[in-house]
Structure formats: structure tokens, C-alpha cells
Amino acid sequence: MTDIRELPAVMEVCERLKAKIRCDFVGLAFQNEAGPDVRWHYAAGNMNDKYKRIIVRFGKGIAGKVISSGCPLMMTNFPHDIHGKMTDYPIALAEKLVSVYAVPLFLPTVPKGVLLIGNRASYLFTGEEQETVNDAAKALEQLLTGEGF
Amino acid sequence: MDPLQTKQQISSYIIDSQEEDIKRIALELHEGVGQNLYSILTGLQFVNSAIKEPQIKGYLQEMTLLIEKTIRETRTLSVELHPPVLTTLGLIPALRSYLKLYTSTFGILVDLDSAGMEKIIPERNSIAVFRVCQEALVNAAKYADTSNVKMTVHWTEDELMIRIQDFGKGLNLKELRFPKPTSGLAAMKERMLLIGGQCMISSKIGEGTLIEISLPL
Numbered sequence: 003m004t005d006i007r008e009l010p011a012v013m014e015v016c017e018r019l020k021a022k023i024r025c026d027f028v029g030l031a032f033q034n035e036a037g038p039d040v041r042w043h044y045a046a047g048n049m050n051d052k053y054k055r056i057i058v059r060f061g062k063g064i065a066g067k068v069i070s071s072g073c074p075l076m077m078t079n080f081p082h083d084i085h086g087k088m089t090d091y092p093i094a095l096a097e098k099l100v101s102v103y104a105v106p107l108f109l110p111t112v113p114k115g116v117l118l119i120g121n122r123a124s125y126l127f128t129g130e131e132q133e134t135v136n137d138a139a140k141a142l143e144q145l146l147t148g149e150g151f
Numbered sequence: 152m153d154p155l156q157t158k159q160q161i162s163s164y165i166i167d168s169q170e171e172d173i174k175r176i177a178l179e180l181h182e183g184v185g186q187n188l189y190s191i192l193t194g195l196q197f198v199n200s201a202i203k204e205p206q207i208k209g210y211l212q213e214m215t216l217l218i219e220k221t222i223r224e225t226r227t228l229s230v231e232l233h234p235p236v237l238t239t240l241g242l243i244p245a246l247r248s249y250l251k252l253y254t255s256t257f258g259i260l261v262d263l264d265s266a267g268m269e270k271i272i273p274e275r276n277s278i279a280v281f282r283v284c285q286e287a288l289v290n291a292a293k294y295a296d297t298s299n300v301k302m303t304v305h306w307t308e309d310e311l312m313i314r315i316q317d318f319g320k321g322l323n324l325k326e327l328r329f330p331k332p333t334s335g336l337a338a339m340k341e342r343m344l345l346i347g348g349q350c351m352i353s354s355k356i357g358e359g360t361l362i363e364i365s366l367p368l
Contacts, residue, residue, distance in 0.1 A: 037223075038220050038223075050258075050298045051258075051298070052257065052258025052259060052298055053258060054258070055254055055255065055258040055259075055260070056255065056256065056257065056258040057255040057256075059224070059227065060220065088293060089256075089257075089289060089292065089293065092256055092257050092258065092292075095257065095292055095293060096257065096258050098296065
């Protein structure tokens with residue numbers, strides 16, 4: 003898989019999204035080419051580099067859940083509004099995220115990636131903000147499909 | 152009998168029964184469910200080699216991938232519940248295997264340093280020590296806000312000592328005692344006491360938390 007850092011256009015979409023929504027964190031996760039595991043490949047606004055080492059099993063964690071279901075996921079007050087244990091959400095623990103909105107990336111037709119925005123305080127992402135994330139996800143899908151993801 | 156001693160015996164019995172159940176489920180998943188899934192996988196691969204229709208072949212391929220994924224999930228779940236290495240190879244290999252999973256789950260690097268010759272200890276004791284280490288590490292992932300943990304295991308002739316030091320934000324232990332004791336930390340101490348060992352917890356705001364476990368051998 004091409005390193006996202008070699009794709010400035012992709013990073014630009016993420017940076018623009020972060021500036022527009024004024025969120026604390028933006029992350030991009032993808033399912034591994036071999037095997038069902040999911041890894042975080044890019045982050046903006048990160049506090050540390052733990053995200054690079056996190057491997058989420060298919061169906062687990064925020065990224066795993068979004069990819070396996072193909073549906074967006076929102077958390078507004080982590081760890082108080084979650085199903086399961088707080089350790090099931092490693093990216094939220096690693097980056098101290100309290101609110102999150104994550105959408106699937108269809109590459110080209112099946113969910114293979116996740117675009118996530120997060121804040122380090124309790125927050126309910128508005129419909130307009132969700133729409134902005136959805137638009138950024140569509141732009142990323144086009145860029146990444148063109149790159150053979 | 153002394154009420155404290157009775158209470159300890161009851162706690163010990165409950166923990167032992169739970170560990171027995173966990174071990175049984177883990178073994179059943181690995182040896183029973185896992186093996187059956189593996190038989191289904193080889194059966195599907197055999198059927199696939201005899202099929203000519205591309206549509207059905209494609210469908211079988213998807214089924215095979217799904218079974219492979221389920222086998223992996225079952226194995227991981229089984230190891231997460233009760234690492235078989237703990238009984239077959241001992242504490243250090245079990246800890247190394249868990250640390251690999253820990254780093255890939257939470258992104259936290261753990262530097263494990265083992266000194267001295269590993270001794271064979273009763274399974275009940277090795278499980279207790281392993282669970283206390285697990286609890287300490289999970290607590291670091293939950294609350295310490297750290298990227299690095301240092302773990303030292305020291306075997307002497309008559310004692311096993313383990314130090315787990317996160318370099319995180321630390322906590323005020325005095326504040327935690329009131330109004331309610333932190334159950335995770337209290338359980339770690341209790342668990343070590345039940346096998347004749349000790350668990351000391353010290354922490355300083357801004358400098359991290361240190362867990363020291365000792366067990367007479």
C-alpha cells in the first residue's frame with residue numbers, strides 16, 4: 003500500500019477538514035492489503051505516535067466497526083456513551099478523544115478505510131459538520147481510488 | 152475460624168473457579184470450535200478444487216476467507232482469555248506474547264527486562280501474577296497517558312520481583328482512597344495477598360505510577 007505521506011493531496015484534504023471543522027484530531031485508517039486487520043496510516047493533531055502501532059482487528063475498535071458495518075459512527079462523550087469496554091476503543095484512549103465522528107471510505111465499492119475526526123472534549127457534531135466530513139470522505143475516495151487503493 | 156481468613160478463602164475460591172472457567176472456555180474455543188472450523192476449511196478447499204463453475208468457485212472462495220478470518224478471531228480470543236504459553240512455557244514467554252498484543256492494541260511500547268533464572272511456579276500463582284501484570288498494563292493504557300512502559304522481572308533463589316513503571320501523568324493515591332477505593336488497584340493487591348505475595352503501588356503526579364509485585368518462591 004502506498005504511504006499516505008507520499009500523497010500530499012490526501013493530507014491536504016485532511017488538514018483542510020481539520021481547519022474547517024476546528025476539531026482536535028483527524029485520522030485515516032485502512033484495512034491491510036493482506037488480512038482483515040486495520041491500521042491508522044495518517045493523523046493530524048495527534049499527541050503522540052501511538053496510532054502508528056495500533057492494529058485494530060476487523061470489527062473491533064472505531065475503525066474496525068466502521069469498516070465492517072460500512073456505516074458512520076459517532077461518540078459524544080467517551081467513555082460514558084459506549085457499548086463494551088473503554089479498552090475496545092484504543093484510538094480514543096491513545097489520543098484522549100472524548101467525541102468522535104467516523105465515516106467509511108469505499109475503495110472503490112467496498113468499505114476499506116475510515117476517516118475520523120475527534121475532539122478532546124464532549125461534543126455533538128452538527129449535521130453541517132457531518133456533511134463536511136462526508137464530502138471530505140468522498141474527495142478522499144476519489145483520490146485514493148485513483149492511486150489504486 | 153477467623154472471619155478474615157474465611158473471607159480470604161472465599162475470595163480465593165471464587166477467583167480459582169473463575170480462572171478454571173476461563174481456561175475451560177479458552178481451551179474449548181481453541182481445541183473444539185477452532186479445530187472444527189479448521190476441518191470445515193480443509194473440506195471447503197477440497198470441494199473448491201473439484202468445482203468448475205466460476206460463480207460457485209468465487210462464492211466458495213469468499214466462504215473460505217470468512218472461515219479463515221473466524222479461525223484467526225477464535226484463536227486470538229482464546230489466547231486473550233487464557234494464554235496457553237503460561238502453562239506450557241512459563242511466565243516470561245506468556246508475558247512476552249501478551250506484550251506483543253498489548254503494543255499492537257494500545258500503541259504503547261513496553262521494554263521488558265528479565266534477570267535471573269526463571270523458576271517453575273504453581274499454575275495458580277503464575278496466573279495470579281500474570282493477571283496482576285495485565286491489570287497494571289491495562290490501567291496504564293486507560294489512565295496514564297503514556298507511550299512507554301518499563302517492566303523488570305527479577306528472579307532470585309527465593310523470590311520473584313516484578314516492577315512495572317509507566318512514565319505517565321501519575322495519580323494521587325490518597326485522593327483515590329476516598330470516597331471509594333479504586334477496585335482495580337485493590338483487586339491487584341488482594342490477588343497477590345491470596346497467593347502469599349505482595350503488590351505495592353506508588354505514584355507521583357507528573358512522574359507516573361510504579362507497581363511492584365513480589366512473590367516468595
